[in-house]
Amino acid sequence: MSSSFHILLVDDSPTDVLIIGRALRETNVPHRLTTFADGFSTLDYLRALSRDDSRIDETPDLILLDLNLPGIDGCEVLASIKSDEELKLIPVVMLTTSQREEDVAQAYRAGANTFIRKPDEYALYQELVKTLHRYWGLSALRPPRRLHA
DSSP states (O other): OOSSEEEEEEOSOHHHHHHHHHHHHHTTOOEEEEEESSHHHHHHHHHHHHHOGGGGGGSOSEEEEOSOOSSSOHHHHHHHHHTSTTGGGSOEEEEESOOOHHHHHHHHHHTOSEEEEOOSSHHHHHHHHHHHIIIIIIISOOOOSSTTO
């Protein structure tokens, strides 16, 4: 893996996007952050990447996906990602305010790698991004960027 941890953040809250970006910077996590505010744009972006081998390095190392999105919700986005032969290799963490059992179960059924409730305090966001980087960026072995690679 490169030294820069590429995170695709899908969240329609500009405040949450700013908080996560700030936490990444202030904790010195080497990262590249790509953001989308809706599921349609996210899927268009990811599908374009999966069809173009010259853009293989743009494939995110991790997707942070909110549950409540305009248009299509996070579970629908997740199901689309996990049903695509190339995209399903990308780890997806549901990062949302919900802690309803139904939402948790639905996300895991759709293929979420993890379900995390958004922190209530900024310091906890900092811990979260450090933990995500330590686990998904440094410890976990990542599958090949392409199945046919």
